[in-house]
Amino acid sequence: MAEYVAAGDKLPDNFVLMRHDVDVSAKNALKIARIEEEFGICSTYYFRTTKKTFVPEIIQDIEKMGHEIGYHYETLSKTNGDYEKAIKLFENEVHKFRKICNLKTISMHGAVLSKYDSRDLWKYYDFRDFGLIGEAYLSVAKNLNYFTDTGRGWNSKNNLRDFIPGKTEHAFVETTDNLIELIESSQISNFYITLHPNRWKSTVFDWSLWWLQELALNSGKRVLIAVRR
Ligand SMILES: [Zn+2]
Secondary structure, eight states: OHHHHHHTTOOOSSEEEEEEEEOSOHHHHHHHHHHHHHTTOOOEEEEOSSTTTOOHHHHHHHHHTTOEEEEEEOHHHHTTTOHHHHHHHHHHHHHHHHHHSOOOEEEEOOOTTOSOOGGGGGGTSOGGGGTOOEETTTSSOTTSOEEEOSSSSSSOSSOSSOSOTTOOOOOOOOSHHHHHHHHHHTSSSEEEEEEOGGGOOSSHHHHHHHHHHHHHHHHHHHHHHHHHO
């Protein structure tokens, strides 16, 4: 992400910008980071500051592989919409990262059960004041083709906040096979892909548990979307 932001308009003709939002467990992220390392891929891992995700040893391991580390912030939802407290907390959490790794970019955690969108902080404050160069939703161009695994499948309708604000048309894919086909077809030249390491399982048992959880969560989310509209 930092590389993308720093490139400005000097981007390559074809590229994939890949980001991982580490919501649940640092261990899952580590597994995926290793797989990418094997394929020579560098991506960005955004960590929440919760106990299971903010694991300094793992964060440093992933950084050593050549991946970028980012901060998955949710301070406005954590402080229930108190902007002053939220920006103080943001500053503290930025320091937490800077003690253990480089930090240049951030990504909002779309806390589904909270009515606060932590990106709203930037209506009153500027993340650049914290030495940061980019925010994963706000610092990307509208011509990027955004693909996220939030919800079920790709770019699901059960998705409250995970899209680029103001961007309307986007390439549509349903399954991961479709996405692979689209990449191979060279029909579009850029891909901005967001993955959640906890959504990718390697055993049938893991998958079954995950589907049950998702089913419960998505029915809750659908209600929220209906209410807010
Ligand atoms: Zn998240």
